Every structure is written in C-alpha cells, then in structure tokens.
Amino acid sequence: MQDHKNAGKLTTYAALDPADLVAIAIAHVLALFIGVSMAANISGGHLNPAVTFGLATGGNITIITGLFYWIAQCLGSIVACFLLQFVTDGMNGVQGVAMEIIITFGLVYIVYATIVDPKKGSIGTIAPIAIGFIVGANILAAGPFSGGSMNPARSFGPAVVNGDFSQNWIYWVGPLIGGGLAGVIFGDVFIGSYQTLPTSEDYA
C-alpha cells in the first residue's frame, strides 16, 4: 500500500495519507447511508445520475422519470456547493447559525424519516444507526467551523460548568430554527399529506 503513494493521480487534492483517506471514506459511508435513508420512502433515494441511469438500463425506472432525477441531482449539487462556500468562507455568528440550521435540519429530518414517519417501513429497524450516522457526518462537515453541536443541551452543560455563555445563543438559535423547519416540512407537510388524502376506506 505504501508503494501506491508514488503512483500518479488524477485529482489535485486526492488524499494520499491514510488518516485523510479514512476521514473522507467515513464521511461518505455516513452520508450515503443518510441520503438513502432520508429519501428512500419519499422519492426512492436517487442521489446519483449513474445509479438512476443503471436503473433505467435495467428497466426499473422510465427514461422520463430518470431525466427529472438527473436535473434534481445536478441542481442539488450546485446549491450544496454554493451553500458550502458561504458557510465556510470565514466564520462569524451568522455563518455559525447558518451551519447549525443546516445540520440540525438534517438531523431532525432523519428522525422523521426513520422513526416518526408511519411509512418508514423496515428502515425503522435501523433508526438508531441513522441518528448516530447523521450526527457523525454533520460533525465531520461542521466540526472545524461551528463545532457541529446540533443540540442546545449539549452546548448548555459545558457553558454552565465553565460559566461562559458568550456564544451559547448560536447553539440555541441555529438548532431550534433547523429542527423547527424539519418538523414543519416533514411533520406538517409530508406526514400531514398522508392524512388529508381521502382514501377509499373513508367512504366505506
């Protein structure tokens, strides 16, 4: 494995050090698990044009549906990159709050997708893994910037013991906005829509 270190490489910033490589690999293990768990029961969990294309060549998705997924996937990637550029270009209170909103939104969204959603199916069996994985992924992403709290209580205890509340507001405002948004979108809109759909049994 040491011999490979001298081999040519295609990308300029490709990680060659084991610790870097493990960090990147673990981030992707966590992130892909999360992406699939989050989206599986809403839209099928398509995060990747190559997977969508593979399912089309195998006859398991239509070309038209696949094209819509491709557009959504590329738009999502662009938006994510601009968002990342914004929250990591320096770091002040506003950016810390923005970072905490984004990562706590993800956490509470996956709580809905794997625990609360009545349509969660067998993903419920591995819900504790999903919660652990999204918190780990968010810390890998946000750790060097806002610290990656997502949890006001986790920041409140140390503030009490240290007697230092100077930045504690960030870890209340950001997580509560992010968590509240996820609750509105998944709880009120997605799950709410299940209940307002008239089903045939309603007329029985």
Next chain:
Amino acid sequence: MQDHKNAGKLTTYAALDPADLVAIAIAHVLALFIGVSMAANISGGHLNPAVTFGLATGGNITIITGLFYWIAQCLGSIVACFLLQFVTDGMNGVQGVAMEIIITFGLVYIVYATIVDPKKGSIGTIAPIAIGFIVGANILAAGPFSGGSMNPARSFGPAVVNGDFSQNWIYWVGPLIGGGLAGVIFGDVFIGSYQTLPTSEDYA
C-alpha cells in the same frame, strides 16, 4: 479539504486534524446510536431540545411534554459535565472506580434495553451493534483515564499472564458496582414494573 484548514472557525478547540475529527465523529456516531437505543422504549429517545422542538412543530409531541424533556435534557447535560470534570481531574483509584462504575452501568443498561427487555421490539435485531458501539464509545471516553475495561475478566487474564495484580481490584469493584446498579434499575425497577401492573387481562 486541505484548503479548509485555513478557514476561520468559531470554537476555540475545534478539531482541524483528520485523526482528531474522525475520533470525535466516531465518538458521536456511537454515542447517539446508544442514546437512542437506550431510551427509545422507555421515554422515546429524546436527547436534544432541537429534536424535541422539531417534533413539536411537526405536531408529534405536545408543548408541555416538550418542556419537561427540555428541562431533563439541560439538567442531564449539566450533571454529565460536572461528573466528567470530577472523574478526569487527576486519576487515582477512587476516580478509576468511579469511571468504571459509570461506563459499566451504561454497558449493562444497554444489554437490558436491547436484549433482556421484553418490550425491546425491533431494536433486538441490532443488539450486537449496540453492545459493540457502547464498548467503543466508553473506550473513547475512558481509555485515556482508567483504560475503559468494563470487564473484570478482560483485566484478569493479562494480570495472570503478567503476574501483576496491583490494580486489578479497580476492574472488579468498578464494573461490578456499575453492572449491579444497572441490573437493579432496569431489571428490578423497569422490567419489574411491567409485571406488577394489573392489566385488563388479569381480571378477565
């Protein structure tokens, strides 16, 4: 990713080195998995005011219940921080025993929550993951202090082979107190309460 190392950061001790960041992220993956698995069937697994708030905005929990959770979450965080301060401020036999009590309590508690508890439900399917994860999390927390044994047999074998029993008592006293306490609380109190509750069938 290397470029990010020069970016501003909000928290003073934010980890920037991949190995530090991976250690912190893995600790949280394990800890959140454990927290959710431990508490899911007793109180719903609320560890985080932002998650509780999200579930309230989504209409899946009442405001009043949420407020009680908030108080419990903040009190738990403060108690944990004081406890951590005590067991890691220097390290002697008493602190080693205290550390082993705390981490073994967690281990045996999760054995009850995921294997023994008749109400464990689908969490039983992933019980071996829960046991592995709590031992890993406890070692990340206690490894640099008491070594994180949790297991008298694990410490007894090396003591026999090395002929050095000087600190072996710590790894019998701490784990047995911690494990015994978890047995009393979960086995006798929680599970015991299921059986003493008169159910409607009892009167049938």
Next chain:
Amino acid sequence: MQDHKNAGKLTTYAALDPADLVAIAIAHVLALFIGVSMAANISGGHLNPAVTFGLATGGNITIITGLFYWIAQCLGSIVACFLLQFVTDGMNGVQGVAMEIIITFGLVYIVYATIVDPKKGSIGTIAPIAIGFIVGANILAAGPFSGGSMNPARSFGPAVVNGDFSQNWIYWVGPLIGGGLAGVIFGDVFIGSYQTLPTSEDYA
C-alpha cells in the same frame, strides 16, 4: 500495544502504524460486508476458499460445488490483481474512466442486490448500510487515483462553482458506463431471468 511494534512480522509491508492499520481494517469491514451482500442471494456469498472448506467439513456444501467455488475464487483474485495493476500504474484519462467504471459498477450492482432485487429478502433491511459501505470502500480504493466519484452530480456541482470543467467528462463517462453495465447485468439478465422462468402458478 506500543510494545508490539517491536515484535517480528511475517509480511514485508504489514502496517504497524495505527492509522494505516485502521484504514486497512475499515476497508476490509466495508469490502466483506459488500461481498457477502452482493452475492448472498445469487450464489451464496462464497468469497473465500477457507469458508467454503469449512462449510464442506461441516456438511453444508458438497465437495464438488466447493471445488467450483475454489476455482472461481482464485480466478477472481487473479483478475482483480491484474485489473488493479492496470488502473493504478500511472493515472491518465483512460485509467480514470476505467477506475470509475469499475467502482460505479459495484455501486449500482449493490443497489440492485439490496434494494431492487425482488429476491433480496432480509438484506433489504440493511440496504442503506450497504450503499454507504460500498461508497466508503470505493473511496478507500480509488480515492488516491481517480478520486472515487461514482457520481456525475457530485462532480458537476463543484465544477460549476469553480468554473472548471476540464476533467468533468471522466466523471460522466466512467460512472454512466459502469452503472449502465450493472443495470444490464443485474436488471435485465438476473432479474429478467426470474420473470421468464415458467412457474407452476403460470399453468394454474
């Protein structure tokens, strides 16, 4: 554990550094999980002559079937080593495309094996783990060479934000060929074969 570093070792390139060892161990955790998940429902998941031999001595597989597995296992290992030698001997556009074909084939194949395949059985419960694990394993393998994208959208967003599309074609051509091939083989051939088999119910 530090003491072991001075112990003798059998293999010349055996990893002694914790970070190297963790990287290698994680790669194998991910790879074996994937290998078993991929093949379990097609051929039983035999990747190892010693496992095949153990199942033969235990009376759970015949000697003849075991011999065919041994031949397939040794041929697979030789082909993999030559392939690895080709894609990592220097790195240009052709090798980058070849690397992305191979790893994306694996990703989409496991999407079929754990999500799409109607015969997937209980492996479906842990499908998000399988997706996360194969992406992590592929990054550990391909990260230092092509970067290990497997996902055109993941490469497209950064290209848009950075305004640099110079090598973006590699991450469209490679993944789409690899994903398309997996769709043809698993979707059209394997799953297609289930549906063309006349079953007794067809004649009922």
Next chain:
Amino acid sequence: MQDHKNAGKLTTYAALDPADLVAIAIAHVLALFIGVSMAANISGGHLNPAVTFGLATGGNITIITGLFYWIAQCLGSIVACFLLQFVTDGMNGVQGVAMEIIITFGLVYIVYATIVDPKKGSIGTIAPIAIGFIVGANILAAGPFSGGSMNPARSFGPAVVNGDFSQNWIYWVGPLIGGGLAGVIFGDVFIGSYQTLPTSEDYA
C-alpha cells in the same frame, strides 16, 4: 479534548493519541459485536462478569449459572492472553500458521452462527455486518504479524501477479485448518446435535 492530554492516567499504556484511541475503540466495537453474535444463540453471549452480575441482580439469571459463566470468562481470558503471547513473540512460519488458524476459525465460526445455523434467528438480518466486522477485527489483531489474510484466494492472486509463492503455503494451510475446525465444531457438532435430538414431533 487537547486539554485532557495532560490529565493523569491510571494505566501505563493508556492511548492518548487520537489515532491509537480510534484503533483501540474500533477493535472493541468489532470484537464485542462479534462476541455477542457468536455466542448469543449458543450460550446467551455472556463475555463479561459485570454483565453476568448485572443480569443476576436484575433477576434475569441465577447465581449458580452466573458463577459458571464467571469461571468460563476468566479461563477464556487467561487462555487468550497466553495464546496471544505465543503467536506474537517473534513471527515465523509456525506462528503465522497458528495466527491464521485462530483468526480463520473465528471467521468461519461466525459464518455458521449468523448464516448457516438454523437457530440463528434475527441475527441473520445483520449477517453481512458480522462477516465484515470479524474480518476487520482480525486484521486489527493479526495485521502487524501474519498480515491477517484468512483467505487463500486473497493471497493467491497477488502471488500469481508478483510471481512470488514463497510464503503462500502459510495462507493455504492456516486458513484451511482454521476453517475446517470451525466447520467440524459448529456444523457437525452443534448443528448436528439439533438433528439427533429426538423431538416430540418425531413420535407423533
């Protein structure tokens, strides 16, 4: 977290470096998962006197049974430490074969416990995790000594490509003995015993 590095510690070789600590923690995550999965359906998965004691105080196991578990746990720990001392004291062909026998025995044993055993129950759902985890754990243990192959095919391919078969015999002899032993013990003895037990239905 950096501040803790100066804190006192109880054990002489306690890991303070994040990479060491992560390696040790991951080894324990994998090992405990494996130990519980291996033994859960044969003897209940008791690896730890403190867990056994906790189950006794909680009323879920009798004191007498617990005492037998304590003796087995301490004996197992002593045997394991002597075995470890033997296989890691220098490294020649005999020790390499012994190491590969031990780790391949574990691998094939867990294949039986989680896939082949008709009494495996819900552990079958997470069998691919068990296979991945034991291979990772064995590499963390044996990697610096014999390399931790467990798989003749995995060693045969590189030998063919490099044209170097000088030590290849070790990776055939060790794994085949270890795998064969596991097949005899679990397949012929344990599973064999299920079938020879006369059950009440046999006489119906």
